[in-house]
Amino acid sequence: MTSVPKFILIGGSPRSGTSLVQKLLISHSRIDGGPEFVYMPKMSILFDQMKKSIIRDSISMYVNEEKLIENFQKFTKSFFESSITDNTYYISEKTPSNIFAFLSFNEYLPSAKLLNVYRDGRAVVASFRNVRKRALKNGQYLENISLIASIKTWNNSIDAYFEYVEEVGNNLYSVKYEDLVTNPRLVLLELMHWLDLELEDQMLSPELINFNDNKKDAKINDIWYTKGMYNQSFNTSNIDTWKKELNFFEKIISNILMADRLDRLEYPVKGIYLTLNRVLKLCTWKYHKTYLKKSSLVINMYKKFLLKIKM
Numbered sequence: 001m002t003s004v005p006k007f008i009l010i011g012g013s014p015r016s017g018t019s020l021v022q023k024l025l026i027s028h029s030r031i032d033g034g035p036e037f038v039y040m041p042k043m044s045i046l047f048d049q050m051k052k053s054i055i056r057d058s059i060s061m062y063v064n065e066e067k068l069i070e071n072f073q074k075f076t077k078s079f080f081e082s083s084i085t086d087n088t089y090y091i092s093e094k095t096p097s098n099i100f101a102f103l104s105f106n107e108y109l110p111s112a113k114l115l116n117v118y119r120d121g122r123a124v125v126a127s128f129r130n131v132r133k134r135a136l137k138n139g140q141y142l143e144n145i146s147l148i149a150s151i152k153t154w155n156n157s158i159d160a161y162f163e164y165v166e167e168v169g170n171n172l173y174s175v176k177y178e179d180l181v182t183n184p185r186l187v188l189l190e191l192m193h194w195l196d197l198e199l200e201d202q203m204l205s206p207e208l209i210n211f212n213d214n215k216k217d218a219k220i221n222d223i224w225y226t227k228g229m230y231n232q233s234f235n236t237s238n239i240d241t242w243k244k245e246l247n248f249f250e251k252i253i254s255n256i257l258m259a260d261r262l263d264r265l266e267y268p269v270k271g272i273y274l275t276l277n278r279v280l281k282l283c284t285w286k287y288h289k290t291y292l293k294k295s296s297l298v299i300n301m302y303k304k305f306l307l308k309i310k311m
Contacts, residue, residue: 005032005084007076007109008092008195009040011099012117013157015127017177019225020206021117022094024188027202027209032083033092040076040093044101047072047108072108090195099157102164106171113195114168116161119177120267121154121258125250126242128153134223142223147250151257158261176265181234207233256280 008025012018026033050068053059063071080091102114128150135142165172173194180187184204192199202209220227246254255269259277262269
């Protein structure tokens, strides 16, 4: 990738601020990009599958590992050629599920900067809840973002980050959403230092950022993203709104199922939730290790619950 700009690949749980970070980055004079190119993580899956086939010697007559990497570099770059100008230093691509492909990206795009954006999981659940409400208002029902599904999505993205952080090393960087909206100058100065670029003034005023080419804007459909959300300034008022937006049941379930990850990320979480989280994990482990000879209706319901949340 010496002859073309390097990539910034942004990932993290949906509803964590990835769109805001992308908007700030591509407002920079040396960074180009646009809305999600959702095939980036899918391309990484194909790369992994082909690499395994080479190892098994099933496609080695067509390509070796070195050539596979070279081909995927060219293949990936080809989709972004229209975005590149003489001034482009980075191409930034934001798809939340990129987080699950960071290890593969680091292998076939070794010069890429991998950027993880994370947020309090309870706020993420509340944001998914608001998406469901906007969808219903527009006559749509989104069943894949239920309470449990939202929790699972956030948990999985956090697990992926911690799994990759040591293996990827300096190519991986994290931005905490709450820090970004509370102290944007400091967070962006540190981020731009990692990217070896200077902070530009417009990055500190997202509400004033207007792209000459509207193709750069996020896709606004009034369900996942509204125009007001996209054009707002750094908003600290929504950091703790989950406490009011989630009902009692949703708060209890979210706190229990996310407790260990919240604690590891240094978000405040009550000790009782950490205890219940450990108990639930232990029950799940025992379920997977022990053959239950006798079952009742209650046991069967409990088994289905454990399988559903996959703690």
